[in-house]
Amino acid sequence: MQVRTSLPMEREPCVLALGNFDGVHLGHRRLLEHGLEQAVRLGVGLDVLIFEPHPLKVLFPERGVKLLSTTQERLLYMEEIGVRTVYHLPFTMEMANTSPEQFVEKILLPLGVIHVVVGFNYSFGAQGKGNSELIQALGQKHGFGVSVLQAQTLGGRVISSSSIRKALQLGDIQLASSLLGHLPCLRGTVIHGEERGRMLGYPTANILTSDDFLIPKRGVYAVWSTIDEKRVLGMMNIGMKPTFHEVYDTVVEVHFFDFEGDLYGKEITVCIEERLRDERKFNGVNELLTQLERDCSNAKGVLDKIQDRQDSNKALLQTNFTNQ
Template sequence: MQVRTSMPINNEPCVLALGNFDGVHLGHRRLLEHGLRQAEELGVDLSVLLFEPHPLKVLHPERGIQLLTTNQERLNYFEKIGVDTVFLIPFTREMADTSPEDFVEKILIPLGAVRVVVGFNYSFGAQGKGTPELIQLLGKKHGFGVSVLQAQMLEGRVISSSSIRKALLQGDIPLAFSLLGRSPSLSGTVIHGEERGRLLGFPTANILPAEDLLIPKRGVYAVWSTIDDRCVSGMMNIGMKPTFHDMYGISVEVNYFDYDGDLYGRELTVHIKERLRDERKFNGINELLLQLKTDKMKAESLLKECL
């Protein structure tokens, strides 16, 4: 799969999928699979147009965003699905001020779009004034086709990034799993922590989550990661260490069960299997250790193999 970070002058004809694709969830995959079928019928490649950074970071930096996947994770999922090319275009204030008509004429047409695939709620152009209906009209004017996929449903529920965010913030891992079509995950860099876990016999990798990623609800989770090309199971705590601190920022710590190598500075993706319990304050070290042993037993029974 090619990743192109600048606008081509005259790109080869392609089916072009548009959207943010945060999470690359089941709804996104159905849209991309539709695009693949269109590309095969037309004998062209399937391409995806992405903006970096996320437009909300430029338009509303005060709001903050909670992404489900890093940019690299999105690219990895696109490649697995069969996308041929990703156009990763910088999103600037100038880009934000582009009219819907200029967006089509100066971006979509130069990218070689012979057919565009969008979701029912896709918006584009200055102030999001461009709608799927408008892009269909502009497609007729400029000679490219447009496919608009309606809301994708799962058991009566709309599949959306916002519903997955809500599920993760509520600790509802089964719902997030069903909407994503895979385990939710959290990626970041292993940094130095207080190293208290090592003294307790439960050494942890302290994860600094990648910028703008959503952090699920506080609590203890059964998790796994691929480390050195093998699946390593463990348990993750997201919380504020109330047993040891009255006030502490949110931390993410993973105790891997069968790994004793040096992880400092490594980039890890932690896949979440199930939420085990809420975070709570314990009455001393011994009570905490008893609970950690129970947590480990539960996690091990859930993680007999990587999913």
């Protein structure tokens, strides 16, 4: 898959998917899959246009929109689906002030679009005046087709980035995972902390996350990460250390089981399987240690069950393949 940061010198016929694709959730995947179906039908490649930073961060910075995924994660998911080229363009105030007609003429047509795929609520152009009806009209004018996908639902619930953000803010990992179609993750750089966990026998990797990304509700979670190409299990605490501080910034700390090594300065991604409990203040170190033992046992129980289920599914697939 190619990633381009500018418009091409020559038009190359394509089906183009438009959107922000934050999280690349199940709704996004259906849109991209439909785009791929159209590309195959028309004998061209599927391309995607995304902007950086997220347009809402430029247009409404006061809203403080938190993102679900990095650009690199979005690109990986798109490559898996079969996208040919991603146009990764800067979103500036100049771009924000571009009229819907200019957006089509100066951006879409130079990309060589013969078919465009958008969601029902896609907006474009100055003040968001462009909508799905207008892009269909402009498609007729300029000779490209348009597919408008309606809202995708799961169990009667609309799949959207905002609903996933709300689920994570409430600590509902199961709901967030089901809407995403994959586990929610946190990513950041391992930094030095107070090293209190080491003194208590539970050394932690303190993860500095970007202010751009959403941190789930405070509490304790069962998690895993891939370190040096190996899956490492652990438990994560998101909180303000109320047992030791009256006021403290929210921190993300991960205690990895059966791991030894220096992670300082490394970028890691932590995948969240399940929320175990709320954050709470303990009456001293001994009470905290007792709870940490329970947390450790609970996290291992959750992760072991998931691993057993994955191993069982893998064995079943291998058996079915052998019997064919």
